[in-house]
Amino acid sequence: MNVLSCSTNTLKGLYDISGVEVGQHFYWQIGGFQVHGQVLITSWVVIAILLGSASIAVRNPQTIPNAGQNFFEYVLEFIRDVSKTQIGEEYGPWVPFIGTMFLFIFVSNWSGALLPWKIIQLPHGELAAPTNDINTTVALALLTSVAYFYAGLSKKGLSYFSKYIQPTPILLPINILEDFTKPLSLSFRLFGNILADELVVVVLVSLVPLVVPIPVMFLGLFTSGIQALIFATLAAAYIGESMEGHH
Amino acid sequence: MANVIMASSKTQIPVSSSLPTPIPKPSPIPQLSLPKPKVLSIPSSSVALKSVSVIGAAAPLLLAPLPALAVEIEKAALFDFNLTLPIVMGEFLLLMFALDKVYFSPLGKFMDERDAAIKEKLSSVKDTSQEVKQLEEQAAAIMKAARAEISAALNKMKKETQAEVEEKLREGRKKVEAELQEALANLERQKEETVKALDSQIAALSQDIVKKVLPVE
Numbered sequence: 147m148n149v150l151s152c153s154t155n156t157l158k159g160l161y162d163i164s165g166v167e168v169g170q171h172f173y174w175q176i177g178g179f180q181v182h183g184q185v186l187i188t189s190w191v192v193i194a195i196l197l198g199s200a201s202i203a204v205r206n207p208q209t210i211p212n213a214g215q216n217f218f219e220y221v222l223e224f225i226r227d228v229s230k231t232q233i234g235e236e237y238g239p240w241v242p243f244i245g246t247m248f249l250f251i252f253v254s255n256w257s258g259a260l261l262p263w264k265i266i267q268l269p270h271g272e273l274a275a276p277t278n279d280i281n282t283t284v285a286l287a288l289l290t291s292v293a294y295f296y297a298g299l300s301k302k303g304l305s306y307f308s309k310y311i312q313p314t315p316i317l318l319p320i321n322i323l324e325d326f327t328k329p330l331s332l333s334f335r336l337f338g339n340i341l342a343d344e345l346v347v348v349v350l351v352s353l354v355p356l357v358v359p360i361p362v363m364f365l366g367l368f369t370s371g372i373q374a375l376i377f378a379t380l381a382a383a384y385i386g387e388s389m390e391g392h393h
Numbered sequence: 394m395a396n397v398i399m400a401s402s403k404t405q406i407p408v409s410s411s412l413p414t415p416i417p418k419p420s421p422i423p424q425l426s427l428p429k430p431k432v433l434s435i436p437s438s439s440v441a442l443k444s445v446s447v448i449g450a451a452a453p454l455l456l457a458p459l460p461a462l463a464v465e466i467e468k469a470a471l472f473d474f475n476l477t478l479p480i481v482m483g484e485f486l487l488l489m490f491a492l493d494k495v496y497f498s499p500l501g502k503f504m505d506e507r508d509a510a511i512k513e514k515l516s517s518v519k520d521t522s523q524e525v526k527q528l529e530e531q532a533a534a535i536m537k538a539a540r541a542e543i544s545a546a547l548n549k550m551k552k553e554t555q556a557e558v559e560e561k562l563r564e565g566r567k568k569v570e571a572e573l574q575e576a577l578a579n580l581e582r583q584k585e586e587t588v589k590a591l592d593s594q595i596a597a598l599s600q601d602i603v604k605k606v607l608p609v610e
Contacts, residue, residue, distance in 0.1 A: 179475060181477045219504060245492065
């Protein structure tokens with residue numbers, strides 16, 4: 147029994163050190179509704195980083211760009227390239243949506259891996275990447291759904307709905323189901339990847355605090371970037387799919 | 394040990410199975426049935442609720458699972474949808490408009506304008522080939538004119554020198570002729586004088602001859 151209580155203390159100490167907190171939230175009360183304060187705080191930081199860096203770098207564009215402007219031009223060309231390949235020639239109006247989607251998710255993911263959020267102690271829960279919370283990813287996925295519906299309806303009017311019976315009317319249920327699986331897969335893919343990534347790092351750090359977690363951290367950075375790219379690319383692909391003419 | 398593992402997995406299963414429920418239900422295990430609103434209204438509840446959850450599921454396999462630890466486990470609300478979702482949506486839309494104003498539109502427009510300017514410059518460079526041709530023609534014309542001028546000047550000079558030479562030649566010939574004439578005239582005059590002188594002498598001589606031939610009577 148003595149041994150057991152000792153091991154319990156050790157275990158509890160380990161938890162306190164590693165600070166693994168999954169599904170714990172720092173709740174705020176807004177007009178009778180609850181919100182996850184840690185998500186809002188980190189998302190504000192992400193938004194501030196994005197807007198601040200962009201406005202500083204693009205404030206006074208030069209014909210021969212300096213380093214910061216060059217970087218942002220590269221990012222913009224990358225986003226344009228992604229939207230152009232997925233949407234086609236009429237990609238112009240969708241660049242802000244796709245670009246914000248990519249940049250917000252990318253900076254969120256990397257902020258979870260790079261910014262030392264854990265230094266700031268919250269009364270409950272802990273600060274992490276905003277994409278670590280299902281609310282954020284579902285919000286983004288639903289916006290994507292709204293976006294591709296809007297794209298299709300504004301391009302083709304009500305004849306957009308004829309795509310549900312397009313190859314044959316037999317596929318109607320599957321086509322309708324797609325509208326639900328698209329946001330579901332988008333949000334759960336991102337959420338699961340980021341959560342799993344942070345958990346793996348935390349667990350490895352709690353087990354072996356030195357050296358061993360470093361490759362996993364780099365892998366996490368890689369996955370984070372890939373996930374942001376996948377989300378933005380899929381969003382663009384859905385928009386392009388609903389805009390293209392059926393033949 | 395197998396028993397221990399079984400036991401640990403049994404205690405953990407309800408925790409993980411209660412993860413996906415967004416609506417707080419009274420949990421089957423009494424230790425876990427902390428109604429959520431209460432937890433929220435009293436965030437600094439007596440026990441420091443450190444979560445265990447996923448690592449909690451892995452680690453107790455090594456050590457013995459204890460009921461004391463279970464009290465510490467708070468129900469993890471992974472799929473806890475609330476007002477955060479629409480707020481994040483709104484934040485995203487605001488970020489989209491702000492980034493469009495600050496970044497995408499101005500920089501995109503700037504880049505497009507620069508591209509257009511570069512293209513224009515490139516095409517204008519192609520156009521200068523015509524200009525170069527024109528310049529070449531101009532240069533050829535100038536060369537031609539210069540050559541013509543030079544040959545004209547040369548011709549003129551040649552003519553002038555020739556004329557000068559001829560003039561001098563003519564002058565010289567004239568002089569020579571004049572001298573010759575003068576000399577001839579001189580000669581003639583001398584001849585005439587001589588003839589005249591001879592004439593007078595002829596008369597005297599003929600008288601002499603007559604006197605000599607014909608005896609004086």
